[in-house]
Structure formats: structure tokens, C-alpha cells
Amino acid sequence: MAKKILCVPLDPVHDVGLKLIRSALDERGYTTVLLSPDLSLEAISKKAASDDYDFILVSRTIGYGVAEILGRFIDLLDASGVREKSKLILGGKAITPELAAELGFDKGFGEHMQIDELIAYIEGRERDIVVDRLQREKKDIAEGYSYRFVHAEIEELLSDICDKLLQWTESRHSAGVERAKIREELINAGENGKRESLYKKYNSHCDSEITNGNTKNIYPTGVRNVSQEELSALEGYISTTHPHAPVTIQHNQDRPLIFKFLGSGCPIMDLVHGKIVERWGINGFLIINPSWEARYEGLLQGCLTHENDGTITSLENIKLMKQYLDPSTLLTVRAHRGLNTPETVLLAGAAGADLTKINLVYGSLGAGTDPERLAVDGVEAIRYAARYNMPFDIPGNDELSGVPAWKTLAGLLINVMLGKKLGAKPILKPLFCYGPHIVLNGMMDQNFVDFNAAKIYALRQIVDCPIWPGEPIAFMTQSEERVQAANATSYHAALAASLGVDVVTIASTDEAYSRGPIAIASRIDTIRAVTDAYRFMGDAQISPTGQADLFTEDMIKKIIEVLKEVQSKTSLAEAIYEGALGNEEDGAYPGTFGKGTLTAASAKI
Template identity: 45%
Template sequence: MAASPATAPRTRRVLLAPLDPVHDVGLKLIKKQLEARGHQVTLLPPDLTPEEVTRAALAGRYDCLLVSRTVGYESAEILARLADLLDGAGLRPRMRVAVGGMAVRPELAAEMGFDAGFGPGTPPEAAVAFVEEAPPRHDEEALSLQKPDLCALYSYHWKDTVIGDAARELARGIVAWAEGARTPGSERAAVAQAMLVADEGERLRLEEEYLHLCGDEVVAMRRGQPPPHGRLIGEEEKRRALGLFARGRGWQPLTVTGYQRLPVVFVQYGTGCPVMDALHAVVAARWGAQGTVHFDPAWSARQEGLPRGLVAWSADGTFYTPENLQFFREATGNDLLWQVRAHRGLNTPETVVWAAAAGADLTKINPVYGSLGGGTDPERLLVDAVAAMRLAARYGLPFDVVTNEELGGVPAHKAIAGMLAVVATALELGARPILQPLFCYSPEAMLEGYMEQDYVDWNAAKVIALRRIIDAPIWPGAPIGFLTHTEERVQSAVTTSLHAGLAASLGVDAITIASTDEAYSRGPITAAARVDSLRAVGEVFRFLGEARVSPTTRAEKLAEQLLEGVAGTLRDALRQPSFCQALYAGVFGTREEGGNPGRAGRGTVTRSAPQ
């Protein structure tokens, strides 16, 4: 924003020269801002020759000349000639000269003899700063991000009392059921917490204790054996990587319109290598992402215990190790909202500990998805999830509650009912949950034809329904547009961006977006694929501004249908002896529907007190 003239620095005389055949709107915008700050501005007519511009510059005592020109081969010669004439006429360096245009880069400006060059997308403020000789804003400073608190605006008030009451009743049951239950996962979380504050000797003792709670492969890795197809990253490599990423940090807004409160855009990372992850995150931040989500290997989720060390492997997902997490935080600075997911495996509680220790902003916990779609035994994960939610509450880490079981075929109303039971549990434990409905072309939607007409109504219906249930933050995932992507880059970017536009229209708090490599499964995601999606999302945000994507009346009907289904599912769950039993019994998704209670960690729950 331009400051008021009262605070503006000394008045400058500025000459604006459009060297293009027509008036450049950029110069007009700059003129307006400069005048608002009290400067004397002369805008020359377009299409003058370098000689004519020089003559005009000679005719008045100007402090600055700003030239606009769309650079092509000829244009470069014209600009260089102008710079030469101005210099030859003795106007330099008293009069400072800058050029703006489509292909202008600082190198080009330097080559052609200008003091500064402004490329496309440069805000008029940059030209104003040049005129006023304001010190160039340091990148970190210019791009500093006020990290938003996704939960701050919400009361967590249950608006639908029928659903709210049922969810809360289930939640109280879950908390009571988990009381006194222990698992190797919850015990490791306790050891991990002790490790964080232990001295060296104590840590060695704790490590032995920790190893007793781990599976064989994790023990081998903790004793220095690299993972299959993996390696440890050395100190020198780490140092170089941190040096490299320190140069690229800082967050760049997706759009500069500011017309509407846009959802916070998250990208997922988990290439297998923390260095490559950091590259992706830094690139994504520079192209407008405000948050990142760490994906750990599916393999690791089935193991008891987490490896350690700065470790990379060539398979999907990056290991949670204290060193990997610490490295990522250091490499990306504190610019991005950072989610470290705890939700689905055998290491759920201790992941929250390490995430909090490394400075994560968010985590992810949902025992319903984790046990029905993530392969972990429901009893084990429910105990661990309660422990994890307690830890998240203690560390002040908000977490989303995903509904990814939909992707396996579980109907949305069941997935949402499970999510709401977990949300109620989180609230019971003093944590701050975030709703995560899926924006996806789910098997249910395919079978029922919910998305035959459009991709809008069904996704919108989920948000409409959730808004009627509870006043809580909504973060559609993950990624939005799931199962609508193809391997074709443009299609992929477009579908992601249109789903983002829908999310913005619905006023949700955050979204997680895919790269354009989302549907490509034969190789790792590339950095370029990150950029492409983010550019597309930025463009759609810019396109929509304050306008909205409007669902049809069908969305309302689908929302009503969802509300009924959710209430019904919660009632069914309450009829079961326990929430845990409800998970095994298929209340939140039958095997036929795709809800498959997992086996990892079965029989590992011990109880020190009567249930």
C-alpha cells in the first residue's frame, strides 16, 4: 500500500516514458501511486524515439526516468541506445533510469545500461521504492509470513445437536475405554519425551529401553544399518544443502489481489530424501505454497519404532527420524506451516513428540481411517490415537482428521461420522481438531453418480453439511481433486486449480493440493510438477477474486442426505459395546464398502487397570 503523502520522502521529479506503441497500463499504475506519494510525474506519450525521450529528459530536471518496453531483439537495441544517449547527454548518473517490460530481468537491465529492471508481475510498489531510493527490501523481510492459525476463528460449537450429542457420547466412551491401556507405541512416546530432556548418559539408557520396544528392522537401522535402497546423508552434504536452501527461502504469495480470504495452500512432500524434500518445499514456498505436509513411508507405519539419523531412501515417503525432521525445519526456515502426520501407523503417539520437538505446526490423527484404510489394528490405533491426541493437546499442535477411507470405497457419510467421533474425542481431550473432508472422485461418487454432472455439487455438499454440524475449521484434502487427475500435465494442473477455486468459493480454511505428477506413479514427483500446480491455483484464485463458484440446488439435497447418513452412522455406533467394536463391526465402513480393519499391531494393547 502506498503511504500517505505526509509520510512520503522528499518529492522526486519523475519522467515516465512508454517506448511501446501504446500506453502501458503499468506506467499508469505507477504514475498514480507516485502522485499519491507527492511526487511530480510526467508521463510522455507513447511511441517516442530514444532521441525524443532524451530530449524530453534534457528539458526538465528529472531525478528518475522509468521506461516501459516489451523486450524483443529490436527493443533491446532501442533501450541500449536510449541508455547511451542519456549518458552521452550528461544526464547520468544524476538521473536514475529503470526499465520495465515483459522479458526484463535485472541482467538485461544491466546489459542495456539501466539502474534497475522490473519484469512481469513486479508490483508498482517496487517502482515507487526505486524512485524513492528506498533500501531494497531484504527477501526474508519482504516475504515474511504471518503463519495463520487455522483454528483461531472457531468455537467448536456443535450446531447440529443430534449429531453433536452422539459424537460426544462416543467420545466419552473412547476416552474411558482407552484409560489405562498401553501399547509399545504409547510407551515409546513416553521414552521419546524423556529423551528430549535427558543428558547424554541417560539418553544411552533410554535408547536401550527404546530398542526393546522396536521391531528388528528398526533396531538394525537405529544401530547404523541404512534402510533397504537407502543411505545416511553425511555432514558435508547436509552443510551444503543447508547453505543452498538458505538462499532460496521465503514465501511468495499466490496472488496479490487480496479480494477474499483465500484458503492456506498446502503441498505434500515425501520423496524419500530429506534433501529433495527440502528442495521441493522451498520451491513450493517460492511459488505460493504456505504449508507442507510430510509423508512418511507406508513401510515405516507398519514397523514398531522409528529409525534415526539423517536418512534417505529411494522409495516413496521420507522417514520420520528426529534428524530428518530437524533438517527439514532448518532447511525451510520457519516460513511454512508444517504438518507432520501421525495418523495411521504404529508410531502415532511418538510422531507427535518428535514433530513438536522439531517445531511442526500441525499433525494429523485419525484412528478410524488409520484402522479401516491404513492397515493398523483398530484397537491398537485407537489407544495410540488417544495418547497422540493428548500429546497434541499438550504441545498445542492442531491436527486434521482425515476421511481418506472414502478413497477405498467407504461412503462419505460413514467416513464423516468417524471423523466427527474423533473430533469430539479431540475436543474432550482439550485438543484442536480440523475437519478434513475429501474433495475427490470417490468410488462412492462414481457408483452413485454424484459427480456425473459436475465436480462441484458433491464436494460442496460435504462442506455445507459440515458447516451445519459444527463450527470448526475445514481443510479439504488430500489432495483436492483426488482421482480426477491424469498423467497429462495440463489436465492435472487445471483440475487441481478448479478444485482450489471451489474450495476458495466455499470459504474453507486450507487445502492440500497435488503436483501435476499426482497420477504418475512410475517415478518420483518432480520439482517442476510442484510449480505447475501452484501456478494454476494462483491463476484460478486471481481469476475468481471475490466471485464464487456456485453449486446447483442438488448440493443442498446431497448435504441433507449426508447429514442423515452421518446421524444414522453415529446412532449405529452407539449401539455397539464400544467404539472399537464399532470399527471391527463395519459401522464406519464394511469390508464390502472398503473398510478393512488392519492387522498391524494386533494384540499389542496391554491394560494396567480394569477397562
């Protein structure tokens, strides 16, 4: 016989929760009676005594004096004999099982109660198994994009620039390209006797800091091997833990996917952070390497940890990440800054990473690589990305130096065309930021919406390509104040969703704090904020003003001007040297790492 349940909203105002529960109980065939919220305790007690209820389900938020009211209610039920025939359940905000027991109830549920918990209790059985693993599929960010250029003039300019670039690189070679080739042979060599001579050959193309690490275990400051004990402990930790009731950040839609950086320096710390935020719904991670890694010829080998920012991108470290992150989680490896770009992409592909990160222009600016060197290394890196079928994202962070957005976007588009010509799958990564050029020119004085939206509109009028605002979104709008940082992230994430982009990278609420590593609690802060923003927005849209269209029109016009200037140079490198994609006045300087290191392709290195 169906159990009979009396639902009692003791709260004078809020009985919506109880109504929802009642509806769920009715659906499952229970007989329920819902009282009105304005009855006296005596009237409720009388009603409870008037029938044979199996359960009395009381809803009440705990506040001042409420414990006394509930105690009196229990006394009345005792006196009327209800206590002997009915089980008493208390639910509501701030209720705990302990508090409910203390007040004399048989069972208590808090605000996060799931309906199946209540039903399991009513039916006197264990609750069904709680979902304790991620139930999601890996997404292909580039899926469905044609990479067709819809702006003919820009397509023609880009095609010409990239043809010239490819022709220019054909006759040039670098130690970075050579090492990648040797490394590929090493990966394919298995355990045969050839390995030793290949290692020797590899080390002969490395700086002494790297050779010392790889041959003598003498590492740069703060670097050490992860011990076998630590690896075993990590295995033990991960195999004995699991996510409880995993969360999905997106609401009503699949996109944008949400990425976070990992790069604490230590792959174990990265993985523990990674596992925790996977549970909170993060879809993917970008491994960020130490800044010094970019300056040396050659990469360290082995499972290594580092006491400063940036996790070393060794094959073993990337494999470790892939081994323990959920199969549905996407992993991308930054490759474009420094002297090891082709090899980094190769390692990412060989280790099973899903994406990589290459921008020949941004990678050649600021504290980056010499433009000629990166032209050669970058082209080879994109070839590896294509071979491993890894989409590569093209970050537009040169805007943070003060480069105008149209120059940055022109640079991104050059990479898109190059990727297309080399059979790879590029992803545009315009910044959602309050960059210096924007600040100086008042483009965001009215709001943070229009100019960011204009970047997306402009790119969509040029090419059909995935878009991933970064990196992270809300750059330079976040302070060290926790709530402000979370809010700024969530607003930008809401704008990204509204614009229908594919992915966003979000920071943490300690992103603006520069005196120490990112903390796990701060990572969760922004994820919660974005999850709430997506719940709030649903399918609704943020509507940019008419100014966004004016910005878009102007942006496309200026992108064309920039590309014409780049086209007029003999090579992309020359265009970067001469400031066509960011000059000294903008705050951008050609990189110097690896300057003068190119050789003729025909010459043996």
C-alpha cells in the same frame, strides 16, 4: 528541482502500464508529461526536443519489426539533440537491460519491474533493499473455534460412542503406548546414565528391523544416515540463500492457508523443496512417512535419508525440518497409520512441530492398523497432541477406497468428539475428490462443486470446528498432463476459498505420475495456478446449485444412520470390524497390523 519526465507510449494499444507508472511518479512529486499513443515517431521526437526533459520513458512491447522502429526512434532523438540532454529509458514486455542497451537506450526494464527500481534509477541511487525474507506470522488454524456441536442428536450419539471407546481403552495397553512412555523418559533424561538402560528397554519393544537399525546401523533397504558433510553443506546452502521477493498466495484474505506434502524420502531434498516453495507462498507442510514405517513396532533414530517415498519420522529428521523452515511455516507430522502412533505424536511435539495427523477410523482401514490396536494407540496419541497443544487433523481419505462420504464424515466426527473429550483441538479434513463412490453413483456428473460443497455445509451444520479440505484437493481429478493438473488444483482451491475453509492441501502437477518422486518445478506449477485463481476470484464466490443443499440434507441424515449403527456396537473397533464405517462392498477392510497385540492395562509388557 523536480525532475521532468516525458512518458511515451510507443505501443499503439497498450499504454495502461505507462499510465500506472506516470501516476506513481506524479505521487512522488515528479513533473510528468504523457503523450498519446497514436503519435508518429517524428512528432514524438519534436515534442521531446521542445522541452528540457531529464528522462524520456518509452513503453513498448517487443514484437516483429519493433527493434527497427525503436532504432529509428533513437536516430531521430540523436538528430534532434535530445540524446545529449535526456536519458532514455525503455520498458515493456520482453525488454531486457541488454536489449535496451543494444538498441541505444540508457536503461531497460522488463515487465516485472517494480516502481522503486525505476525511481532508484531516476534518482541515481541504489535500489532500496529488496525484501528477501518471509514477512508473515505463524497462524493458529484452530483459533476462534468453539468446538461446540450445533446438532444435538449427532452430539449425543458421538458422545456416547466416545465414552464407550474411552472406557474400552482404559483396560488395554499396547507396545506402542509403552514405547512412547519410554521415549518420553529418554527425551527428558538428557545425557544422564539412565539413557542406556532406557534404550535397551525401548529396543526390547521393537521389531528386529528397527532394533538392527538403532543398534547396528543395519537399516531397511534404501535407508542410510545423513552424513555430517551433508548436514554441514545443507547448513551452508540455507545460510547463504534467501527468498527473493516472496509471494503471498492469498488475495484479499488470510485464508485458506495452503499446505503441501513433503516426503521425498530425504530430509535434505525435502528442505530444499520446502525453502523454495516457502518463497512461492506455501504456509505449511505435512511430513509423510514411508509406508513400511507403519508396519514395524518401533521407530528408527537419527538423521536418516531414504531412497524411496516417505521421509522417516525420527526426532532428528523432524527437528531438522523445524530448524530450517521459516518460523512462520507450519509443520504437521502424519501419525495415524501404523504401530507407532503415540510415539510419532510425542516426537512431533518434542521436535516442535505445529500439528499432527490422527484418524482412528481411516487409520484402521485398508492397509492400516488393526482397529483395536489403533483405538488404544490413537487415544493415547490424542492425549499427547493435547499435552503439546498441537491441533490434529483428521484426514478422510478412506473415501478414496470407495467408502461413501457420509461414512467417512461420520468417522471424522467421532475423532472430533474424541479430541474434544481429551482436551485436544481436532481439525476436520473432508476430501475434495472424485472418489469411487461418487463416480459410481453419478454425484458429480453435473459438476465438481455441489457434492464437495455439501460436505462442508453438512459439517458446519454439525460442529463449529476448523475445516481443511484435502488431501490433496482435486484427488482423482488430476491427470499426468501438466496444465490440466494445475487447473484442476486451482479450481478446487478456488472452491475452498469460496466456502471459507481454513486450509487446503494442494498436490503438484506430477501428483498423478506414479513412477518417481515429486519435482520442484511441478510443485511450483500448482502454486502458481492457485495464486492466479485467488487473484482472479478475490472476494467473489463460486455459487453451488440447489443440488448442494439436497446433498447436504441427505448427507446429514445418512451420517446419523451411520452413527446409530456404530453406537449399537460394543466398541468403535467392533463397529469398524463389522463395516459400519466402510465395508468390503465399499472397498474398505479392517487393517491387520498389530492384530492381537493388545495386553491388559494392568499387565506389565
